[in-house]
Amino acid sequence: MGISLVLAIVILNYYIFQLPPEGNYLSMDSSVYLASIFVFGLHYTLTLLLYSSIVYALLARKIALWKHVSNFAIYNMMIIGASYIYQLSGGVPGPMDFHQIHAYVLSLSAYFLLNVFIIGLYYLITIKGNLMNVYKGIIKETISGYVSTLLLSLILTIMITTYQIYGLILLLLVTILLSIAFKQLFALYKEVSEKAIRDQRTGLYNHGYFETVMEQELTKSKELQQPLSLTIMDIDDFKKYNDAYGHLKGDRLLEFFGALIKEECETNGLFAARYGGEEFTILHPNSSEAEAFSFVNRLRKKLNDTFFEGVEVFPHGCISFSAGIIGLKTGIYDKSQFVDMADQALYFAKAQGKNLVHIYDDQSVVQKTFDIEREISEIEHQLKIFLSKDVYTYQHSKRVFEYAVEMSEKIGLNDYERKMLTLGALFHDIGKLEIPRDILNKKGKLTSEEWEIVKKHVLWGKEIASTNQRLKHLIPLIELHHERYDGMGYPHGLHSNEIPKLARILTVIDSFDAMTTERPYQKTKSFDEAFSEIRMHSGTQFDPEIVEPFIEMIMDKFYWKRNILNSELKTAQEI
Structure with a gap:
């Protein structure tokens, strides 16, 4: 039985569930460890952990050794903690006993809380985010997975004590089939989700998804005190092109412009979206206004030098855009204010003759206002x-x-x-x-x-x-x-x-x-x-x-x- 359990753990490490909507990974090896605690006790379970970790480390040599060691240590702490809680709450190793269901639940809760605590500390040290936000996020994303683990561990406890190795094989096969099914489901979900957040004309993200991501980035930048910049750009004289060549060619120009922005932004780790009509936005995470300006101005010059059919209709004789840039400043408290400032900078760039990139500035913006x-x-x-x-x-x-x-x-x-x-x-x-x-x-x-x-x-x-x-x-x-x-x-x-x-x-x-x-x-x-x-x-x-x-x-x-x-x-x- 011991060898079978070790093999089952190793196999389950290769067949990991990925659940929509967040795409969280769920490994069922924890259900084997918990079932082992319930049936065989702590020492037997720690032996399983040792052998399965060695086998998996030999098979998965591409993974750094320190990751295998740290993973072993984390599982070790969780198993010991869950086992002691199981014993303290009156649990006795052996066949499934519904009279001690409270011990099973408390044991899993201890396993879950230890996991959340350790992973939370890791994120807190590496990312340096807000402690409560880190723990809330982990709990929200993992609670359903751990409830599933509890149910599977209880089912495995019954299967092992009733059918021994045959029960283990049956549950293993069901788990593998579920993993394959969920993998296909998640791929379909991703495909549908991608269509929902993409602008079909340009392939860029759409306005709605941009709003969501911008709000997340604003929160993140404020918490971590990192710079964040926003660009709003508008194709100059797009209406003239539409009037001269028709909407079909106008759509092709939008597609061309979107493809160029997408390629440049993805290469530089930036987030680009179609804001509406001929307006586009770029989020520059961890970038100052000067860095955003350098990127956007370089993009503007590249576009100026790129030929597209019918550019002679444009006043500048080439495709051009005007852009406004705003960096996250003290006193910017929501996304609408952030966008409005970038839009004011865009307005100023347009007013200065177009084909310009302008960084928001109070003194320049006031020039466009009335007396x-x-x-x-x-x-x-x-x-x-x-x-x-x-x-x-x-x-x-x-x-x-x-x-x-x-x-x-x-x-x-x-x-x-x-x-x-x-x-x-x-x-x-x-x-x-x-x-x-x-x-x-x-x-x-x-x-x-x-x-x-x-x-x-x-x-x-x-x-x-x-x-x-x-x-x-x-x-x-x-x-x-x-x-x-x-x-x-x-x-x-x-x-x-x-x-x-x-x-x-x-x-x-x-x-x-x-x-x-x-x-x-x-x-x-x-x-x-x-x-x-x-x-x-x-x-x-x-x-x-x-x-x-x-x-x-x-x-x-x-x-x-x-x-x-x-x-x-x-x-x-x-x-």
Whole structure:
């Protein structure tokens, strides 16, 4: 029986299950080890492990010796741990006994947890990811496999004790057939999945899959603090080519362009996708903006020098594209913001005459925008809709805007940042339009349910801004002005530099005005009381680098005004 079990383990190491959707590998040799613990005990099982490891190492010489040794050590720890738990929980080696089913389950659980712990430590050391995320991922991907292992180990226990070697051979044959069947199933699954995530015209990944991968890469880059860059490119004057030669030739141009991008990106380990129409995207993992620029500009020149039928219709006399590049920066908190910045850089490249690659820059992007005075006037006009529902919010927004203008000068924001902060200050509470009137005007303290509704105004504001192309760039300020520096804010619980700088500034301004103006459900604070409150929460609610400059600005620009108003009010009350 011992030789048969050793051979079975070696064979099972060659026939490994691969399960959709993740493609996780599942080796059934663990079921043999567990069945051996249940039937023959620890010493017999460790002997099986030793002999089967030696045989497999001789047969699989291409695998490095240290991998065989480490694999042997891991199995050794798991088998010993599972065996001791089996004994401690009352399990006795021998024929299958359903009265000790708890011992079987606990033994497998110990085997599973030891495996997860050891593999998790390996990934933590080599990849240096987040500990909890590593363990969650391993458990999610392996739990079904280990449940299958438990069932097979119990079945094998019955087969060995009842039919001995014949039971082992029967189970081995079933396992091999299952492995072959699952291999074919996984191949079919991969084929179908590949079609679902590919753009049929160009062979590149499609927009939906690009969004998924980009979100994963953003999370990974933030956790590991690695650079990540994004390129959005657009074929110049594609419509002219379509109009001149028809859509069939236009499709061939897209296919040609897609094939070139795919070849270059796969060679360099980059992720390319068709974003829509004649727009394409490239993700550059672990690459700076400069590295992304070097690659994309080289690709642009190669395309310029590559002949394609009908290129004489293009203004440049060749196929060309314009591209915008953005690197992951502090304050970029979601994929839509990442894409929007790359898109703005693309717009700038187009505006400069096309056939250019441009890296996102605040100072250059602002050049394509409208005059700030006109934009303020237009946004203020839109904001007057508050007057019909909530005069306080309109007046609050105007005061926050006034503070923002002065704060921009105080801390020396550049033109683009000044524009974003002041426009965002005007529009930051637009989402309150969706809050019911009875909650907005309630004089008493809000209930927990009412407060949850109020908190949604940041998301409603984001939705409103998303429908207007000229307001989309204000979304970070609208959505994030209630985030806290310590991560206890809403809606996402971002902390410190995860919150964009302008949103951190707006948080201080917004809170100060809320404290120092009359509101139905809270006592109005004096400027001095508000200063104390802001200082008290510096480093928790507020960015400590913004607090003191803001207070200095208020003291210089507004404090005297409030003192005069308070003095006049006191005189009027005395009269």
